Amino acid sequence: MAQVDTERFLKDLNELRKIGEFKTGVHRPTFSAEDMESRRWLMDRMREVGLEPSMDGIGNVFGRHPGPGPHLLVGSHIESQNQAGWLDGALGVMAGVALARAGLPVDVVAFADEEGHYGSFIGSRSLLGILEDSEIDSLKNRYHGKPLREALREAGLEGLPRPKLDPSRYKGFFEMHIEQGTQLESQGLRAGVVTGIVAIWQFRLTIEGMQDHAGGTTMAERRDAGLTAVRLLSRVDREFPLLCGPRTVWTCGRIALEPGAPSIIPGRAEVLFQFRDIDVPTLERLEECLTRIVQEMNRTERTTTTLEAMSRSKPALCDPAMQAALADAATKHANGQWQHMPSGAGHDAQYMARIMPASMLFTPSINGISHHWAEDTKEEDLALNIRIMADAAEAYLRG
Amino acid sequence: MAQVDTERFLKDLNELRKIGEFKTGVHRPTFSAEDMESRRWLMDRMREVGLEPSMDGIGNVFGRHPGPGPHLLVGSHIESQNQAGWLDGALGVMAGVALARAGLPVDVVAFADEEGHYGSFIGSRSLLGILEDSEIDSLKNRYHGKPLREALREAGLEGLPRPKLDPSRYKGFFEMHIEQGTQLESQGLRAGVVTGIVAIWQFRLTIEGMQDHAGGTTMAERRDAGLTAVRLLSRVDREFPLLCGPRTVWTCGRIALEPGAPSIIPGRAEVLFQFRDIDVPTLERLEECLTRIVQEMNRTERTTTTLEAMSRSKPALCDPAMQAALADAATKHANGQWQHMPSGAGHDAQYMARIMPASMLFTPSINGISHHWAEDTKEEDLALNIRIMADAAEAYLRG
Numbered sequence: 001m002a003q004v005d006t007e008r009f010l011k012d013l014n015e016l017r018k019i020g021e022f023k024t025g026v027h028r029p030t031f032s033a034e035d036m037e038s039r040r041w042l043m044d045r046m047r048e049v050g051l052e053p054s055m056d057g058i059g060n061v062f063g064r065h066p067g068p069g070p071h072l073l074v075g076s077h078i079e080s081q082n083q084a085g086w087l088d089g090a091l092g093v094m095a096g097v098a099l100a101r102a103g104l105p106v107d108v109v110a111f112a113d114e115e116g117h118y119g120s121f122i123g124s125r126s127l128l129g130i131l132e133d134s135e136i137d138s139l140k141n142r143y144h145g146k147p148l149r150e151a152l153r154e155a156g157l158e159g160l161p162r163p164k165l166d167p168s169r170y171k172g173f174f175e176m177h178i179e180q181g182t183q184l185e186s187q188g189l190r191a192g193v194v195t196g197i198v199a200i201w202q203f204r205l206t207i208e209g210m211q212d213h214a215g216g217t218t219m220a221e222r223r224d225a226g227l228t229a230v231r232l233l234s235r236v237d238r239e240f241p242l243l244c245g246p247r248t249v250w251t252c253g254r255i256a257l258e259p260g261a262p263s264i265i266p267g268r269a270e271v272l273f274q275f276r277d278i279d280v281p282t283l284e285r286l287e288e289c290l291t292r293i294v295q296e297m298n299r300t301e302r303t304t305t306t307l308e309a310m311s312r313s314k315p316a317l318c319d320p321a322m323q324a325a326l327a328d329a330a331t332k333h334a335n336g337q338w339q340h341m342p343s344g345a346g347h348d349a350q351y352m353a354r355i356m357p358a359s360m361l362f363t364p365s366i367n368g369i370s371h372h373w374a375e376d377t378k379e380e381d382l383a384l385n386i387r388i389m390a391d392a393a394e395a396y397l398r399g
Numbered sequence: 400m401a402q403v404d405t406e407r408f409l410k411d412l413n414e415l416r417k418i419g420e421f422k423t424g425v426h427r428p429t430f431s432a433e434d435m436e437s438r439r440w441l442m443d444r445m446r447e448v449g450l451e452p453s454m455d456g457i458g459n460v461f462g463r464h465p466g467p468g469p470h471l472l473v474g475s476h477i478e479s480q481n482q483a484g485w486l487d488g489a490l491g492v493m494a495g496v497a498l499a500r501a502g503l504p505v506d507v508v509a510f511a512d513e514e515g516h517y518g519s520f521i522g523s524r525s526l527l528g529i530l531e532d533s534e535i536d537s538l539k540n541r542y543h544g545k546p547l548r549e550a551l552r553e554a555g556l557e558g559l560p561r562p563k564l565d566p567s568r569y570k571g572f573f574e575m576h577i578e579q580g581t582q583l584e585s586q587g588l589r590a591g592v593v594t595g596i597v598a599i600w601q602f603r604l605t606i607e608g609m610q611d612h613a614g615g616t617t618m619a620e621r622r623d624a625g626l627t628a629v630r631l632l633s634r635v636d637r638e639f640p641l642l643c644g645p646r647t648v649w650t651c652g653r654i655a656l657e658p659g660a661p662s663i664i665p666g667r668a669e670v671l672f673q674f675r676d677i678d679v680p681t682l683e684r685l686e687e688c689l690t691r692i693v694q695e696m697n698r699t700e701r702t703t704t705t706l707e708a709m710s711r712s713k714p715a716l717c718d719p720a721m722q723a724a725l726a727d728a729a730t731k732h733a734n735g736q737w738q739h740m741p742s743g744a745g746h747d748a749q750y751m752a753r754i755m756p757a758s759m760l761f762t763p764s765i766n767g768i769s770h771h772w773a774e775d776t777k778e779e780d781l782a783l784n785i786r787i788m789a790d791a792a793e794a795y796l797r798g
Binding site: 216218230231255345 | 515519541580599601611612614615621626629630632647651654655656659660661662664665673742743764768771
């Protein structure tokens with residue numbers, strides 16, 4: 001069996017944690033100085049374990065195994081959400097390095113911008129050949145508006161090639177990731193073999209009203225965009241539970257009222273809203289409901305609401321043979337302490353699943369915390385899961 | 400009778416409009432370069448009409464009449480909301496200049512920061528002697544966070560004295576202002592004699608939840624601060640109409656969700672909420688309702704909501720004799736085309752009313768638009784109202 005060096009795996013993760021350190025987490029937004037430093041640091045680690053490192057024109061870091069196949073592809077992402085956790089993404093990349101160090105024939109990849117500072121999975125989509133230059137031209141940073149082209153230029157990536165993956169090189173893709181929930185922890189479990197990744201459907205609701213003085217305008221005269229936002233979201237809150245599936249989630253992550261002053265009736269509101277499920281008919285039912293609520297708002301309110309679909313991803317099912325290899329290894333190392341489970345979060349694996357067998361392994365998240373600097377997983381669980389993945393990878397390559 | 404030069408009044412207003420011009424309105428935030436330019440411009444106009452101009456340590460511009468009394472105080476403010484109208488505030492200040500030019504014994508004042516970029520009526524409160532240095536130390540700009548002390552230093556006002564008004568000098572205070580609503584326009588009226596100014600009670604609601612991943616956290620596990628904000632405001636929307644008075648207004652001008660990203664459950668929400676009425680028992684009833692809603696949210700939601708009263712102003716009733724003088728002049732110049740009405744907006748007059756008789760005269764707002772660059776009043780209505788105010792001032796001084 002492949003002997004994975006768990007001590008070294010944890011040491012590497014803790015070293016990476018120092019780049020962009022923020023409290024007990026990290027702040028490494030895509031193409032920031034800290035993010036680029038982490039990518040260069042990763043290339044050094046790849047070189048150490050005998051891989052041939054390179055960075056492409058969208059920031060993907062790739063470590064190519066020089067030996068004969070069949071190969072596996074192993075990885076995740078290395079940038080973080082703002083002021084977020086040390087393991088989200090980094091764990092899956094360093095798991096790849098650990099497997100390579102153990103002598104397994106793996107290529108390791110850190111997909112650029114999985115966290116969506118600039119776009120939607122631009123790193124993995126570039127490797128699939130489904131990211132057009134025109135899309136790169138149009139993207140801007142979600143927080144500070146810097147154009148992606150400018151960020152790529154500043155990061156020294158302008159003009160570098162964006163090669164496509166050759167799926168024939170790989171027997172499959174493994175991604176280790178934190179659970180980002182409490183299902184494992186609340187049941188006292190230590191590993192999760194992922195059955196599939198939910199689809200995410202994202203929407204922007206724009207509400208146009210009339211900006212007006214909060215004292216001089218009677219309630220009857222108002223065209224309050226903020227009030228329409230509240231009424232609309234309140235209706236979603238009442239109707240979605242009657243239509244959703246057992247594991248559906250829906251989230252309003254942003255409500256922006258303009259101009260945002262205490263004595264001015266908001267003339268405009270922007271709402272970001274999304275829902276997630278593994279079942280497409282459920283997603284379609286919820287979008288119908290949202291569309292109907294918007295139509296009703298436009299009948300009953302003195303404002304105009306526009307619903308715009310920003311993205312509709314597809315659910316991705318994990319490969320049964322890879323799941324079986326992970327399940328066998330999990331039983332060997334942690335019998336009775338693991339389960340099969342879906343992934344509520346989107347991951348690069350959902351794009352890899354389009355061109356090769358793909359699978360994921362989840363580690364417990366302490367208190368379920370994610371996208372926050374307090375995110376963490378016990379070191380003994382990290383060590384357990386790298387053993388599970390190494391054994392599963394070896395068995396799957398043999399099988 | 401005093402002969403007011405309406406042409407010159409309109410010419411002055413249009414000249415002032417060029418300072419910080421934005422589309423058809425102005426952008427003159429408190430202590431910005433444009434605001435300070437307008438204050439210096441105003442001092443020149445005061446000098447022209449024989450007043451002795453000065454600026455105090457909080458930015459109030461004062462034009463003192465050199466002759467014998469009894470005097471009137473006439474004015475309003477000269478800075479604007481961001482990208483807002485050309486008449487809001489400026490109209491009342493230039494009405495004072497027009498009355499002084501007509502030979503009436505008036506002091507003219509432009510109160511600093513009525514629009515609240517830094518605080519709540521800091522200009523008029525300073526003139527009343529109820530603005531402490533410690534409050535000045537603590538205030539910051541609402542939009543960009545610059546400390547008030549720093550803004551005063553940059554504006555060259557640091558260390559200047561902040562004299563108090565001597566109420567014994569004045570027989571009363573007149574303030575002309577745009578209506579900021581559609582009551583006059585919708586009834587085809589051209590002037591409004593104000594009966595009183597509503598009180599404004601302002602609150603900040605802070606909701607603490609748990610920032611979490613929007614995919615990995617089930618609906619049952621969430622502590623979504625944004626969802627609590629929606630539920631709370633939705634309940635206000637249902638309950639306030641059952642408790643309010645005939646002219647009560649309530650407004651949520653800002654909802655800020657943190658961190659504000661589409662795939663992150665908001666861990667914190669801040670809501671700015673206010674209501675206005677001329678009747679204190681109504682205001683107390685609404686605050687009780689709001690407090691009860693917050694208590695219920697803290698019982699039923701997995702978040703913690705804190706309600707903080709930011710300010711509770713007092714309603715200010717206008718002086719009956721001054722109202723009568725305005726009503727007589729309005730009848731003379733526009734018989735059947737004016738009405739008595741309350742002011743839904745707060746004004747410096749409410750502070751002047753604490754130390755002397757005070758009154759206000761409203762001009763119609765085209766389409767009721769206010770706090771927006773499209774705000775406007777017909778020039779013939781501006782001319783009509785300056786005639787009404789000049790006659791009323793003269794009659795009130797005689798009476």
